[in-house]
Amino acid sequence: MKKLIELTPEEAASYITNGMTVGFSGFTPAGAAKVVPKAIAKFAKEEHDSGRDFKIGVITGASTGDSLDGELARADAVAWRTPYQSDKFLRKNINLGKTKFFDMHLSQLPQNLRYGFLGKVDVAVIEASEVQADGKIILTTSVGASPTLARVADKVIIELNTSHQESLYGLHDIYEPLDPPLRRPINLCRCDARIGTEYVQIDPAKIVGVVASKQPDEIGGFRESDETTMKIGENVATFLASEMRSGRIPPEFLPIQSGVGNIANAVLGALGENEEIPTFEMYSEVIQDSVIALMKEDKIKFASATSLTLSPAVLKQTYDNYEYFKRRLLLRPQEISNNPEVIRRLGIISINTAIEVDIFGNVNSTHVMGKEMMNGIGGSGDFTRNAFISIFTCPSIAKGGAISTIVPFVSHLDHSEHSVQVLITEQGIADLRAKDPQGRATAIINNCVHPEYREQLLEYFQSFKGGHTPQTLKTAFQMHERFLEHKDMRIPVSPTV
Numbered sequence: 001m002k003k004l005i006e007l008t009p010e011e012a013a014s015y016i017t018n019g020m021t022v023g024f025s026g027f028t029p030a031g032a033a034k035v036v037p038k039a040i041a042k043f044a045k046e047e048h049d050s051g052r053d054f055k056i057g058v059i060t061g062a063s064t065g066d067s068l069d070g071e072l073a074r075a076d077a078v079a080w081r082t083p084y085q086s087d088k089f090l091r092k093n094i095n096l097g098k099t100k101f102f103d104m105h106l107s108q109l110p111q112n113l114r115y116g117f118l119g120k121v122d123v124a125v126i127e128a129s130e131v132q133a134d135g136k137i138i139l140t141t142s143v144g145a146s147p148t149l150a151r152v153a154d155k156v157i158i159e160l161n162t163s164h165q166e167s168l169y170g171l172h173d174i175y176e177p178l179d180p181p182l183r184r185p186i187n188l189c190r191c192d193a194r195i196g197t198e199y200v201q202i203d204p205a206k207i208v209g210v211v212a213s214k215q216p217d218e219i220g221g222f223r224e225s226d227e228t229t230m231k232i233g234e235n236v237a238t239f240l241a242s243e244m245r246s247g248r249i250p251p252e253f254l255p256i257q258s259g260v261g262n263i264a265n266a267v268l269g270a271l272g273e274n275e276e277i278p279t280f281e282m283y284s285e286v287i288q289d290s291v292i293a294l295m296k297e298d299k300i301k302f303a304s305a306t307s308l309t310l311s312p313a314v315l316k317q318t319y320d321n322y323e324y325f326k327r328r329l330l331l332r333p334q335e336i337s338n339n340p341e342v343i344r345r346l347g348i349i350s351i352n353t354a355i356e357v358d359i360f361g362n363v364n365s366t367h368v369m370g371k372e373m374m375n376g377i378g379g380s381g382d383f384t385r386n387a388f389i390s391i392f393t394c395p396s397i398a399k400g401g402a403i404s405t406i407v408p409f410v411s412h413l414d415h416s417e418h419s420v421q422v423l424i425t426e427q428g429i430a431d432l433r434a435k436d437p438q439g440r441a442t443a444i445i446n447n448c449v450h451p452e453y454r455e456q457l458l459e460y461f462q463s464f465k466g467g468h469t470p471q472t473l474k475t476a477f478q479m480h481e482r483f484l485e486h487k488d489m490r491i492p493v494s495p496t497v
Contacts, residue, residue: 003133004131004133004158004204004207004209004210005208005209005210006209006210006211006212007157007208007209007210007211008039008211009035009036009038009039009211010039010042010043011209012036012039012125012157012208012209012211013036013039013040013042013043014043015123015155015157015208016040016056016122016123018047018052018053018054018055018056019055019056019079020056020057020122020123021056021057021059021118021119021120021121021122022040022056022057022058022059022121022122022123022124022125023059023060023113023121023123023124023125023145023149023152023153024037024058024059024060024064024068024124024125024126024149025060025061025124025125025126025127025139025142025144025146025149025159026060026061026062026063026064026065026068026127026142026144027060027061027062027063027142027143027144027145027285027286027306027307027309027334028062028063028064028142028219028260028286028307028309029063029064029065029066029217029218029219029309030140030141030142030217030219030307030308030309030310031127031139031140031141031142031143031144031146031217031307031308032060032064032065032067032068032127032142032217032218033064033067033068033125033126033127033159034065034067034068034127034159034161034213034215034218035067035159035211035212035213035215036125036157036159036211037067037068037071037072037125038067038071040056040071040072040075040077041071041072041074041075041077042075044072044075044076044077045075048075048076054077055076055077055078055079056072056077056078056079057078057079057080057081057119058072058078058080058081058082059081059082059083059109059113059118059121059145059149060083060084060144060145061106061109061142061143061144061145061146061306061307061334062083062084062106062144062285062307062334062378062379063084063085063086063087063375064085064087065217065218065219066087066218067215067218069081069085069086069087069089069090070087070088070089070090072090073087073089073090073092073093073099074089076093076098078090078093078099079099079100080099080100080101080102081094081099081100081101082101082102082103082104082109082118083102083103083104083105083106083108083109083376084103084104084106084375084376084377084378085101085375085376086375091373091374091375094373095372095373101373101376103366103373103376103377104376104377105338105377105379105381105382106285106334106338106378106379106382107334107335107338107339107340107379107382108335109145109148109334109335110145110147110148110176110333110334110335111177111179111335113145113148113149113152114148114152114176114179115179120154121149121152121153121154122153122154122155123153123154123155123156123157124146124149124150124152124153124155124156124157125156125157125159126139126146126149126150126156126157126158126159126200126202127139127140127158127159127161127213128140128158128159128160128161128200129160129161129162129164129165129167129168130160130167130168130169131158131160131210133204134204135201135202135203135204135207136199136200136201136202137150137158137199137200137202138167138168138169138172138198138199138200139168139172139200139331140161140164140168140217141164141217141307141308141309141310141315141331142306142307142308142309142331143172143174143306143307143331143332143333143334143337144306144307144333144334145333145334145335146200146333147174147176147200147333148176148333148335150200150202151176151202151203153206154206155206155207155208156202156206156207156208157207157208157209157210157211158207158209158210158211159210159211159213160210160211160212160213161213161214161215162212162213162214163213163214163215163216164319165319165322169198169199170198170326171198171308171326171329171330171331172198172199172200172330172331172332173194173195173196173197173198173330173331173332173336174196174197174198174199174200174332174333175195175196175197175332175333175336176196176333176335177335185341186336186339186341186342188336188342188345188346189345189346190346191255191281191282191283191302191303191304191346192281192302192304192330194330195336196332216312217309217310217312217315219309219310219311219312219315220311223262225262225265225266225269227426228395228426229262229263229265229266229395229426230266230269230270231426232263232266232267232393232394232395232424232425232426233263233266233267233268233269233270233271234270235424235425235426235428235429236267236270236271236351236391236393236424237267237270237271237273237274237277238274238429239391239422239424239429239431240271240274240277240349241274241276241277243389244276244277245276249349249388249389251278252278253277253278253279253280254280254346254347254348254349254388255280255281255282255283255346255347255348255349256268256271256280256281256282256283256284256348256349256351257282257283257284257285257343257348257349257350257351257352257383257387258282258284258351258352259285259286259351259352259353259378259380260285260286260288260309261353263353263393263394264288264290264351264353265288265289265290267351267393268288268290268291268294269290269293269294271294271299272290272293272294272297272299272300279298279299279300279301280299280300280301281300281301281302281303281304282300282302282303282304282305283304283305283337283342283343283346283348284303284304284305284337285305285306285307285334285337285338285378285379286305286306286307286309287303287305287307287308287309287310287329288309288310289310289311289314291303292310292314292317292318292325293314295325295328300328301328302328302329302330303328303329303330304329304330304331304332304337305329305330305331305332305337306331306332306333306334306336306337306338307331308329308331334379337379338379338382338383339382340382340385340386343382343383343386343387344386347388348383348386348387348388349387349388349389349391350380350383350384350387350389350390350391351391351392351393352365352380352383352384352390352391352392352393353365353392353393353394354392354393354394354405354423355367355368355374355394355405356394356405356406356407356410356411357392357394357405357406357407357410357420357423357444357448358406358407358408358409358410359406359407359408359440359441359444359445359457359460359461360409360417360437360440360441360444360469360471361417361420361423361432361440361444362409362410362413362415362416362417362420363384363392363410363413363414363415363420364410364411364412364413364414365377365378365380365414365415366412366414367411367412369411369480369483369484370411370412370477370480371411371412377414380414380415381414381415381419384415384419384420385415385419387421389421389422390419390420390421390422391421391422391423391424392415392420392422392423392424393423393424393425394423394425395425395426396425396426396427396448396449396450396453397450397452397453401450401452401490402483402487402488402489402490403483403489404449404450404452404453404456404457404479404489405425406425406444406445406448406449406450406453406457407457407479407480407489408457408460408461408471408475408476408477408478408479409471409476409477411477411480417432417437417440420432421433423444423448424448425448425449425450427447427448427449427450427451428447428448429447429448430443430444430446430447430448431443432444436468437468437469437470438470441461441470442461445457445458445461452490453489453490456479456490456491460475
């Protein structure tokens with residue numbers, strides 16, 4: 001059996017050269033590689049200072065932390081990046097054209113790697129809590145695309161991170177489906193069902209060494225809910241409770257998928273406080289602080305995801321009560337957590353956040369003013385298209401009211417009206433099911449638009465006649481153009497004489 005070699009971060013980084021494609025563990029900053037990327041960034045700066053090129057292709061499960069995306073971006077070491085990011089330095093490089101970024105549904109990444117659509121992966125850098133000489137590794141706080149990256153890469157470097165619970169054995173359920181034409185149904189019929197192994201198996205011959213790490217996940221705390229996010233959460237809970245009363249959601253309820261961030265935390269908090277909604281399960285991408293809080297209150301009985309994205313204080317609480325939470329948590333590869341087949345089978349209720357929505361129900365999740373990339377589509381498409389009920393949330397205004405998040409036509413389209421069933425803002429609820437474009441526009445304008453923009457959007461909608469969708473290319477983007485020119489979408493009120 002091969003003896004695993006201990007490497008310094010600098011020695012590990014020496015295996016990575018200009019032009020390589022490197023896969024890193026991580027789904028959010030949870031479980032992301034940290035010490036090796038920093039060493040790669042340092043080497044890249046030295047190469048650039050010496051007049052030599054050094055850029056690599058970077059693949060991860062989703063976004064990561066500053067030690068990975070931030071360090072590499074500041075060193076201008078990223079030639080291209082996929083499938084998702086949220087780092088401000090990397091975002092700047094992407095929007096300047098210095099880094100090529102191609103967006104991708106997160107469920108598709110692992111299979112596209114196996115299909116060879118992304119080319120050869122030269123090196124995978126994977127964070128683990130345990131590693132054995134026969135190639136079995138126990139991951140840390142995320143799974144993401146790590147199993148597939150480790151299997152398809154020519155070489156593997158392990159970051160052995162001792163900042164985590166001493167043993168995380170049993171937290172993970174590792175399963176990779178076969179590829180067509182040999183693929184079989186994914187035998188997952190309950191949120192708490194196991195279908196795989198507790199470990200990732202890597203060919204020991206590919207492991208070039210192990211790098212010691214004590215660096216914790218770079219996850220900050222979340223902002224407290226404000227009046228707007230709390231009202232959005234209450235509206236979501238009110239809508240779902242009414243669906244139960246109508247009989248469209250069964251009395252035992254259905255699993256919830258919720259996106260990442262402050263609105264998601266507010267929504268989960270409101271679901272926990274609503275007495276009509278029973279104890280429920282989650283089948284999602286990310287487990288946030290609010291999930292752990294609701295588990296302690298026995299409001300959430302089980303949560304399946306691909307990432308344990310917890311603030312340091314809440315992660316410590318979870319580790320301190322590990323036996324309790326271990327029975328209620330499971331981390332899977334992202335092609336299973338986000339799998340369309342499983343989402344439809346389990347009847348997931350999806351709740352995601354939009355950047356902007358148009359009056360007909362099309363959603364923009366990725367671009368500001370149609371051209372500036374924010375983060376990426378993430379897993380919202382995986383869930384939205386396949387959900388039992390698909391819900392999008394957003395505040396009705398942004399930038400202190402200078403922007404209406406609801407516009408005549410989205411400046412970039414990620415989710416079409418065919419997939420978006422419900423829109424909820426702090427103003428109210430628009431149920432778009434079984435409505436034609438006229439009915440959708442009426443529901444959205446009357447229920448979800450901020451009062452400052454309601455008359456403006458109603459006038460736009462009512463001014464054009466004919467056609468199935470009352471839309472005109474000539475004026476569809478006037479609100480966006482007004483903001484770009486005047487930094488405010490509102491039509492100025494003429495002074496009275």
